[in-house]
Amino acid sequence: MLYRCSWFCCILFVISAFVSGCKYSEGPKKEKTKYTTWSSYLGGPDRNHYSVLSQITKENIGSLKLAWQYEAPDYGQMQMNPIVVDTILYGVTAALRVVALHAGTGKEIWRYGDSLQIWHSTSRGVSYWEQKEDKRILFTKGPELFALNAITGEPITDFGVNGKVDLHIGMPETAKDKFVISNTPGTIFQDLIVMPLRVSESAGAAPGNIMAFNVITGQLEWVFHTIPRPGEEGADTWEDKNELVGAANNWAGMAVDEDRGIIYVPTGSAAPDFYGGIRKGSNLFANCLLALEAETGKLLWHFQFTHHDIWDRDPPAPPNLITITRNGEKIPAVAQVTKQGYVYVFDRETGEPLFDINEVPVPASGLKGEKAWETQPFPVSPKPFARQSSELTENDISPYAQNKEELKAILIAANKRIYAPPGLDPVLLLPGYDGAAEWGGAAADPEDGILYVNSNEMAWIMQMEENNAGQKDASYGESVYKKYCAVCHQNNRSGIAASGFPSLINIGDKLSEEELLNQIKRGKGMMTGFPQLTSIEKEGLISFLMDENEKREVGSNLSVSEEIPYKHKGYNKF
Numbered sequence: 001m002l003y004r005c006s007w008f009c010c011i012l013f014v015i016s017a018f019v020s021g022c023k024y025s026e027g028p029k030k031e032k033t034k035y036t037t038w039s040s041y042l043g044g045p046d047r048n049h050y051s052v053l054s055q056i057t058k059e060n061i062g063s064l065k066l067a068w069q070y071e072a073p074d075y076g077q078m079q080m081n082p083i084v085v086d087t088i089l090y091g092v093t094a095a096l097r098v099v100a101l102h103a104g105t106g107k108e109i110w111r112y113g114d115s116l117q118i119w120h121s122t123s124r125g126v127s128y129w130e131q132k133e134d135k136r137i138l139f140t141k142g143p144e145l146f147a148l149n150a151i152t153g154e155p156i157t158d159f160g161v162n163g164k165v166d167l168h169i170g171m172p173e174t175a176k177d178k179f180v181i182s183n184t185p186g187t188i189f190q191d192l193i194v195m196p197l198r199v200s201e202s203a204g205a206a207p208g209n210i211m212a213f214n215v216i217t218g219q220l221e222w223v224f225h226t227i228p229r230p231g232e233e234g235a236d237t238w239e240d241k242n243e244l245v246g247a248a249n250n251w252a253g254m255a256v257d258e259d260r261g262i263i264y265v266p267t268g269s270a271a272p273d274f275y276g277g278i279r280k281g282s283n284l285f286a287n288c289l290l291a292l293e294a295e296t297g298k299l300l301w302h303f304q305f306t307h308h309d310i311w312d313r314d315p316p317a318p319p320n321l322i323t324i325t326r327n328g329e330k331i332p333a334v335a336q337v338t339k340q341g342y343v344y345v346f347d348r349e350t351g352e353p354l355f356d357i358n359e360v361p362v363p364a365s366g367l368k369g370e371k372a373w374e375t376q377p378f379p380v381s382p383k384p385f386a387r388q389s390s391e392l393t394e395n396d397i398s399p400y401a402q403n404k405e406e407l408k409a410i411l412i413a414a415n416k417r418i419y420a421p422p423g424l425d426p427v428l429l430l431p432g433y434d435g436a437a438e439w440g441g442a443a444a445d446p447e448d449g450i451l452y453v454n455s456n457e458m459a460w461i462m463q464m465e466e467n468n469a470g471q472k473d474a475s476y477g478e479s480v481y482k483k484y485c486a487v488c489h490q491n492n493r494s495g496i497a498a499s500g501f502p503s504l505i506n507i508g509d510k511l512s513e514e515e516l517l518n519q520i521k522r523g524k525g526m527m528t529g530f531p532q533l534t535s536i537e538k539e540g541l542i543s544f545l546m547d548e549n550e551k552r553e554v555g556s557n558l559s560v561s562e563e564i565p566y567k568h569k570g571y572n573k574f
Contacts, residue, residue, distance in 0.1 A: 034052070035050055035051055035052045035446070036051065036052060036053060037084070037085075038051065038083055038084045039083050039084065039085045039128055040083060040127070040128065040188070041081055041083065041124070041125050041127065041184070041185040041187075041253060042081060042253075042318065042440075042441060045187065045188070045255060045256045045257075045258055045321075046255055046257075046320065046321035046322075046444075046446055047253070047255045047317075047318040047319065047320055047321070047441060048320050048321070048322070048443060048444040048445075048446050049441070049442075049443035049444070049452075050443060050444060050445060050446055067106075068105055068106030069106060070099075070101055070106045070108070072093035072094065072095075072097070072099065073093075073097075074093050074094050074095035074097065075094055075095075076094030076095060077094055077122055078093070078094045078122075079122045079123065079124045079183070079439075080092045080093075080123055080124055080125050081124055081125045082125065083125060083126065083128055084103050085128050085135075085150070087102060087103050087104060088100050088101070088102065088103060088109065088150070089101045089102075089103040090125075090126050090128065090137055090150070091125065091126070092123040092124075092125060092126060092139060093113075094122075095113065096113060096121060096123050096139075096141045097111055097112060097113030097114075098111070098112045098113060098126060098137060098139050098148060098153070099111045099112075100137075100150070100153060109153075110152060110153030111153065112148055112153045112154075112155075113141075121141070121142065121181060121183070121522070121523060121524070122183055123139065123140070123141075123183060124183055124184045124185060124253075124439075125139075125184075125185045126138065126139040126185055127139070127185045127186045127187070127188055127193060128150065128188070129188050129191075129193070129215045130150070131191075131216075134216075135149070135150035135151060136148065136149065136150055136156060136159075136215065137149075137150045137153075138185075138186060138193055138215065139185070140167070140181065140182040140183075140186075140195075142181050142522065143166055143167045143168055143180045143181055143182075144164045144165065144166055144167065145160070145164060145165045145167060145182070145186070145193075145195065145213065145218075146163060146164045147159035147160070147163055147164070147215070147218065148163075158217070159216070159217065159218040160217075160218030161218075164218075165213060165218040165220075167180050167181070167182060167195060167197065167211070168180055169211075169220055170209050170211035170220050170223045171206060171207065171209060172207065174243065175206040175207060175246075177531055177532050178199065178200065178204070178205065178206040178246075178531065178532045179199055179200050179205075179206065179523065179528050179529045179530060179531055179532065180197055180198075180199055180206050181197070181198050181199075181523070181529075182195055182196055182197055182198060183196075183198050183251065184196040184198075184251065184252060184253040184439075185253065186213075187253070187254040187255070187256050187263060188215070188256075189256050189258065189261070189263060189294040189295070190294075190295070191214055191215050191216055192212045192213065192214065192215060192221055192294065192295070193212070193213050193215050194210065194211070194212045194254060194256075194263055194265075194294070195210075195211050195212075195213065196249075196250045196251055196252065196253050196254065197209070197211075197249045197250065197251065198249070198251045198528070199246065199247055199249050199251075199271075199528070200246070200247070200271060200528045200530075201247060201269075201271050201272070201273045201312070201528070202271060202272050202273070202484065202487075203244040203245075203271065203272040203278075203564055204243075204244050204246065204271075204532065205246035205247045205271035205272075206246050206247070206249075207225070207226065207227045207246050207247070207248065207249075208226045208227070208246070208247050208248040208249025208250060208251075208267060208268060209223050209224065209225055209226065209249075210223065210224040210226060210250055210265055210290075210292070210297065211223050211224075212294075212297060222296055222297035223297065224265075224290070224292060224297045224299065226248035226249065226250075226267050226285045226286065226288075226290075227241070227245070227246070227247075227248050227270070227285075227286075228284065228285070233284075233299065234284035234285055236281075237281045237282045237283055237284040238279060238280075238281045238283060239279075239280040239281045240278065240279070240280055241278075241279055241281075242278055242563070244272070244278055244563065244564070245270060245271065245272075245278060245279045246270070246271045247268055247269065247270055247271035247286070248267050248268060248269070248270050248271075248283070248285060248286035248287075249267065249268045250265050250266060250267050250268065251268055252266055252268075252314075252315060252316055252317050252318055252439055252441075253317070253318040253441075254266070254318055255318045255319050255320065255321050255334070256294055257321055257332070257348055260332075260348065260349065261293060261294050261295055262291050262292070262293065262294060262300060262348065262349070263291075263292050263293075263294040264289060264290070264291055264292075264318075264319045264321070264334050264348075265289070265290040265291075265292060266288070266289050266290075266314070266315030266317070266318065266319060266336060267285055267286055267287060267288045267289075267290060267314065267315070268286065268287070268314040268315075269286055269287055269306070269309040269312055269313065269314040270283045270286040270287075270309065272564065273309075273310070273312050273568065274310055274311070274312065274422045274462075274464065274566075274567075274568045275310065275367070275370060275422070275464070275564055275565075275566050275567070275568075276308050276309075276310045276370060276371070276372075277367070277368075277369030277370045277371070277563075277564070277565070277566075278369075278563050278564065279308075280308070280371050281308060282304065282307040282308055282373055283307070283308050283309070284302070284304060285302060285304075286304075286309060286314070287304055287305050287306040287307075287309045287313065287314050287315070288302045288303060288304045288305065289302065289303050289305070289315065289319060289334070289336050289344070289346070290302050291334075291348075291351055300351070301350065301351030302351070303344065303346065303351060303353075303377075304377070305336070305338055305340075305342075305344065305377065306376060306377075307373035307375070307376060307377075308371075308372060308373040310365070310370070310372060310421055310422055311419070311421075311422070311429070311462070312339075312433055313338070313339050313340060314339070315336055315337075315338055315339075316337075316338070316339050316434075316435045316437050316438055316439050316441075317337055317437055317438065317439055317440065317441030317442065318441055319334045319335060319336040319337075320334070320335045320336075320337075320441070320442050320443075320444040320446075320451060321333075321334055321348065321446065322334075322335055322444050322445075322446050322447075322449050322451070323446060323447050323448075323449060324345070324354065324449035325448075325449060326354075331347065331354065332347070332348040332349070333345050333346065333347060333348060333354055333449070334346050334348045335442070335444070335451060337385075337436075337437035337441065337442045337451075337453055338435070338436070338437060339431055339433075339434075339435030339436060339437060340384070340386075340431060340435075340436065341384040341385050341386030341387075341388065341431050341435075341436035341437070341455065342378070342379050342384055343379065343382045343385065343451065343453075344357065344377075344379050345379075345382075353379075355379055355380055355381040355382070356379070356380040356381070357377045357378065357379050357380065358377070358378050358380060359375040359376070359377055359378075360375055360376060360377075360378045361374060361375050362374070362375060362376050362417075362418070362419035363417055363419060363420050363421060364421070365421040365422075365423070366421070366423050366424075367421070367422070367423055367424075367464065367565075367566055368565060368566075369565060370421070370566075372419075372421045376419050384436070385436060385437075385453050385455050386430075386431045386436030386455045386456070386457055387430060387431075387457060388418055388430065388431075389416045389417070389418060389420075389428045389429065389430040389459070390416050390417055390418050392411065392416060392428070392430065392459075394408050394411060394412070396411075397411065407574070410426070410428075410461070410574065411428065411574075413425075413426065414426045414427060414428035414461065415427045415428065416428045422462055422463070422464045422566075422568070423463070423464055424463070424464055424465065424466075424566075425463070426461045426462070426463045427461070427462040427463065428459060428460075428461065428462075428574065429459065429460045429461070429462045430457070430459040430460075430574075431455075431456065431457065431458075431459075432456070432458045432459050432460035432573070432574075433460050433462075433571060434456050434458060435456060436453075436455045436456055436457070437453055437454075437455065437456075438454065438456055440454060442454075458573060458574075459573070459574035460571065460572060460573055460574060461572045461573075461574055462568075463568075463569040463572075464566045464567065464568060464569060465566065465567060465569045466565065466566060466567075467564055467565055467566055467567045468482070475540070475544060476536075476540040477539075477540035477541050477542070477543045477544025477545070478544050479540075480533070480537050480540050480541040480544070481493075481541055481544050481545070484530055484533075484541075485504070485541075486567075486570075487567060487568050487569075487570055487571075488501045488527070488570065488571065489501055489502070489503070489504050490570055492505075493505050493507075493545075496570055496571060496572060498572075498573050501570075501571065504545055506547075507545050507546070508545070508546045508547065513542055513546065516542055516545060516546075517538060517542060520533065520538060520541065520542070521533075521538075
């Protein structure tokens with residue numbers, strides 16, 4: 001617990017500065033955007049959460065009264081950012097049912113989705129597309145992308161196969177049975193929808209291919225390989241990649257400059273997350289901002305925020321498309337907020353940084369087989385919008401903490417250096433795994449270069465331990481559990497309640513074997529699913545979780561990799 005630290009802090013930046021001798025293209029001329037609609041995720045394709053509607057003011061906000069409310073026929077976690085088109089509000093319930101409501105009254109116009117089955121996942125909203133009288137809502141459930149008639153809610157049957165497309169279609173054959181879903185709405189450009197993906201973060205994860213589908217037919221139009229194939233640009237940044245390496249997916253969403261035809265894609269970290277000994281190198285195009293030609297997927301430019309990421313420091317949100325003023329000149333810019341609390345700002349067309357970025361030496365790893373990258377990029381400006389671990393002292397411990405002395409001892413013992421690599425000793429991670437910036441992203445005044453960031457200052461303890469998943473005295477099911485589940489639910493199944501990971505002790509009193517198998521395959525909430533497990537692995541895991549007398553010995557059927565000597569010890573808040 002840190003003193004003088006609120007859970008969220010709102011930070012305001014004015015992004016403008018002077019750099020002599022630089023010339024920037026103003027790009028194509030367009031009518032000034034009116035910013036009076038909210039028909040796209042986070043307010044618009046620029047992802048700026050920005051509107052000029054002014055009926056609600058700071059003077060009258062205190063007197064607002066409830067106009068209407070809508071109660072969905074299900075329950076669970078909701079992360080949805082609704083959109084409004086004309087008079088209709090579109091959103092997704094906790095059980096992934098799409099609803100259309102009258103925005104003025106809250107009356108339900110239509111609802112699409114199974115009224116009985118609860119899908120154990122989350123959704124952040126839908127995408128809208130129209131061409132004359134053809135109006136469509138596109139959304140995902142599990143690994144499938146659906147197209148619905150926006151007026152009636154009926155599936156558009158000539159989209160894909162009976163109104164849906166399997167997102168595995170753009171994946172290599174080796175990923176056809178792996179966990180692939182999408183939580184974040186796709187980005188529309190003309191007749192294309194470019195899809196974010198959520199995949200596993202562990203060894204054996206699917207690759208994070210960026211895929212564009214035709215909105216009308218569902219046909220796959222282009223694929224960008226974020227983990228380059230042999231001969232592609234960036235392939236030489238992976239020294240010894242093998243079949244256990246994957247991810248580098250865009251899970252946070254994208255922004256698109258519709259006039260320039262450029263889509264800006266922040267990519268996630270490579271998998272496995274915290275041990276990179278089997279993926280040495282800088283690992284392009286993980287942890288990058290990609291500028292792609294929206295029509296073709298061609299790479300225009302890129303910037304990597306974290307080289308060879310072993311901290312899970314991937315960009316957590318879509319970038320913001322803004323305009324900044326420098327020496328009286330308007331510059332179209334793209335700004336990316338990060339988990340580290342840094343803001344990186346680039347010229348939209350060229351990718352040239354608009355503020356200096358220095359490559360700074362960082363600590364080396366002490367883990368066998370690991371080779372941390374020697375430097376990391378630090379922006380000179382803007383300054384970090386969250387406190388950094390290296391700044392903390394004992395005086396930052398809250399005087400109201402009940403375990404104040406214990407916290408002081410942990411703080412003194414932990415490695416507080418920025419980019420201190422994961423090791424067998426604890427590392428204090430601040431900003432933490434959730435980041436300073438989070439998936440909701442930043443708001444921006446798009447014309448004046450002002451950025452508003454919801455900043456999280458929760459510290460976490462990062463630590464590794466030796467990987468003993470395949471130890472000889474463990475049952476088969478216990479070995480499967482230690483490989484896939486223990487990082488969140490702990491070796492003894494006690495969970496980490498303070499971090500949101502429930503105990504699995506006596507799980508059989510709450511769930512049947514069928515329900516447990518369903519969660520293992522599909523995931524639940526922010527838990528990824530494990531559809532790639534063999535039948536024997538699933539059987540052994542369920543037997544172990546149900547405390548059945550399961551005697552199967554560890555054998556060749558369990559793909560425990562001896563190539564990964566260390567594993568993450570768990571998500572523990574400071």
